[in-house]
Amino acid sequence: MPFFKFLPNLAFVPRRAQPGWGLIEMAAVLAILGFATWATLSALGTSDQGKARxxxxxxxxxxxxxxxxxxxxxxxxxxxxxxxxxxxxxxxxxxxxxxxxxxxxxxxxxxxxxxxxxxxxxxxxxxxxxxxxxxxxxxxxxxxxxxxxxxxxxxxxxxxxxxxxxxxxxxxxxxxxxxxxxxxxxxxxxxxxxxxxxxxxxxxxxxxxxxxxxxxxxxxxxxxxGRTPPLPTMGNSPLELPTTLAALSAQTDVTWIGRDLEGAVQDSGQTSLTIEGARLIAEGGTLAVDSTSMNRGLGVYSDAAPLTDSPALVDGGELGLDATESESPRALSILFHRPYERVSLTLSGLEGRRQVDAAWLRSNDPTKKRCLAPPNHVGSCPIHWREGARLEFWDENKVMGTLELRGCPSKSLDSSSRFTNLSQNGQVFTLLRLVPLPVVDQSNRVIPGEGSFFRLGSLTASTCEDSCPEPPSPLTDCP
Structure with missing residues (x-):
């Protein structure tokens, strides 16, 4: 809610209806204005420091x-x-x-x-x-x-x-x-x-x-x-990003650490890794992948509590939002050695619909308005659960544009979403940043207390043969 909604309605209240309007009211207004200014400057400062890093x-x-x-x-x-x-x-x-x-x-x-x-x-x-x-x-x-x-x-x-x-x-x-x-x-x-x-x-x-x-x-x-350092020219051939344990192990000398009993989350212990043609940079944790048997893709490991009322459905190696005061993202940046014009990627586990249980409904939707069907015998029902990510296109130190990627309503927890030929009207980029977003419903309203959790299953950066049309936003992989 904008801060001005908290101010007294000075224009439509007669003067005699305001006895005592003076230092106390003025102090309250100044405090509110001061807080709003502080919040704005703090947000800008955080953004600037992220760019500086x-x-x-x-x-x-x-x-x-x-x-x-x-x-x-x-x-x-x-x-x-x-x-x-x-x-x-x-x-x-x-x-x-x-x-x-x-x-x-x-x-x-x-x-x-x-x-x-x-x-x-x-x-x-x-x-x-x-x-x-x-x-x-x-x-x-x-x-x-x-x-x-x-x-x-x-x-x-x-x-x-x-x-x-x-x-x-x-x-x-x-x-x-x-x-x-x-x-x-x-x-x-x-x-x-x-x-x-x-x-x-x-x-x-x-x-x-x-x-x-x-x-x-x-x-x-x-x-x-042993090779000529890369030149600052356009990449002539597509770059396939390694996102599996085997592919990353072939390009790095990392000793991977299993983070659960089954070893499904393999943690690099590093916030950045240099690979062929690019550098991977983790925010909010360290770079992690699935085990060889799972191969769902690349994420960020953190032992912080995830932003969700269903923590059993989230593991520590995904991109997602942590339950901190600022809802800190576990985000991923890819810094390329050469500029590119478009990208195609797969996000693993980007849900579009979820079966929520009776406890979740009691806490978040007691009237069951979000249920797409009557609750079953144990009190659970399916709801629209549109997880998403913001894809940022950077050139040097500025953001050229963003795209919002959302899971199709038919997608379940274990499915993958494919987004192809994403670009910013053919503008070249040198860095991509993938940031998890809050979950929204079918009306694009945020479901409070629920963040998106997924992995980067694949990514290919390339140039455009003729032109790069700008895709709509938000994007889904619905047929």
């Missing part, structure tokens, strides 16, 4: 490509800039296995601004010392072992260790927090050779952790350095 991750990816090009040409990696002049500096301690400092932007042929994150802070560059020696990377079959230890600590007792050859780190909006304030960020700012990808299990860490990190292991750098 996407920009920072994209920047880190591009700079890792620049480091890969340098390694290919020079048979080594550069040493860090320790005094801020943009040039490499020699190590100060002969016993250090790892070196940390700023990115030597002049050595890499960059500007000073290129080596700073969207919040204006210098990016942290760390590298294995032995990889900076002249000729260290000349033998493609025998590269030095990575001495930077990156820990993925999504949940207690299931840590994953990554031996990285080099990494880049942005300290995010809040800068470098100390270990006493945030244990995870403290690990990234204490100057040793140990780093962490995410906040771990402590809620205090999660709330304030906003570091962004990208890295190359010896294996991934060797693969990248």
């Amino acid at each position: 996407i920009q920072a991750q994209s920047q880190i990816d591009e700079l890792l490509e620049r480091l890969t090009t340098f390694a290919w040409a020079e048979d080594r990696l550069p040493t860090p800039d320790r005094n801020g002049n943009g040039l490499e500096d020699p190590p100060t301690n002969s016993s250090d296995n790892a070196l940390e400092g700023g990115l030597p932007w002049i050595t890499l042929g960059l500007s000073k601004a290129d080596a700073r994150d969207p919040w204006g802070r210098p990016l942290v560059y760390a590298v294995t010392r032995s990889a900076t020696v002249i000729g260290a990377l000349a033998d493609r079959q025998s590269w030095p072992e990575g001495k930077l230890t990156i820990t993925s600590t999504k949940t207690a007792g299931t840590e994953q260790k990554i031996a990285a050859l080099t990494l880049l780190l942005s300290r995010g909006q809040n800068g470098a927090l100390t270990a006493s304030t945030n244990g995870a960020e403290g690990e990234n700012s204490n100057g040793d050779a140990f780093y962490t990808l995410e906040a771990g299990r402590r809620n205090g860490d999660r709330a304030s952790f906003d570091d962004l990190l990208g890295y190359r292991t010896a294996g991934t750098l060797a693969v990248a350095a």
Whole structure:
């Protein structure tokens, strides 16, 4: 409800009907206006920070490509800039296995601004010392072992260790927090050779952790350095995104972690993964897939409570909405190495109709107006349950347009919805963002307290042969 509906109706109430209108009423009006202004600015700030994080991750990816090009040409990696002049500096301690400092932007042929994150802070560059020696990377079959230890600590007792050859780190909006304030960020700012990808299990860490990190292991750098870095031209052939456990395992060196008794949810423990032609970025959790036997697709793992009155129908590895004050989304972004013009995708588990039980009806629809048929002998009935997603098309740092994707009313929990040739009138995009939406009924009214939950079953990005007509919105896969 707009905030002005709470204001007194000054125009139509006679003056004598307002005895005492003065400081108290004016204070109330000012408080309401102040709250509305604060809420608006807060929402804009959140949106801006989300864009800044996407920009920072994209920047880190591009700079890792620049480091890969340098390694290919020079048979080594550069040493860090320790005094801020943009040039490499020699190590100060002969016993250090790892070196940390700023990115030597002049050595890499960059500007000073290129080596700073969207919040204006210098990016942290760390590298294995032995990889900076002249000729260290000349033998493609025998590269030095990575001495930077990156820990993925999504949940207690299931840590994953990554031996990285080099990494880049942005300290995010809040800068470098100390270990006493945030244990995870403290690990990234204490100057040793140990780093962490995410906040771990402590809620205090999660709330304030906003570091962004990208890295190359010896294996991934060797693969990248063995080919010409991608050029910023249109992709001539379609890009098929890997969305299964087998396909992602073939392109990454992730150790997958089973998150339930059957191992149906396989968690990468990482918020981003670099694959052939793109980078996957998770929001609200870590990237996850179904087990080999299920193959429903790609999602985001979180142990937060889902936004639904039927939690038994939701597992922790889907894209969806969590039951937080802001209804935080578990969203997925795909940052492409080349621009594309259209996309076709499949969403697994996007429902259009659901059989709700008697308990749900008592809590949410006691008059049973939503029932499409009389309740059965146990009090349950089918209702329209249109789950959906917002597909955002980005070019660089701006949203070009969005499409609303909704499940057909005939779709059940275990079905898939196919959406083909989606575009923004032929405009090129470099990033797609898939965001879960609240559930709506047949009249497109939100069903309170219920979020959509699904997985990305498949995705193909391509160019248009002639023109790319803009599809209608909302879209369904109904025949």
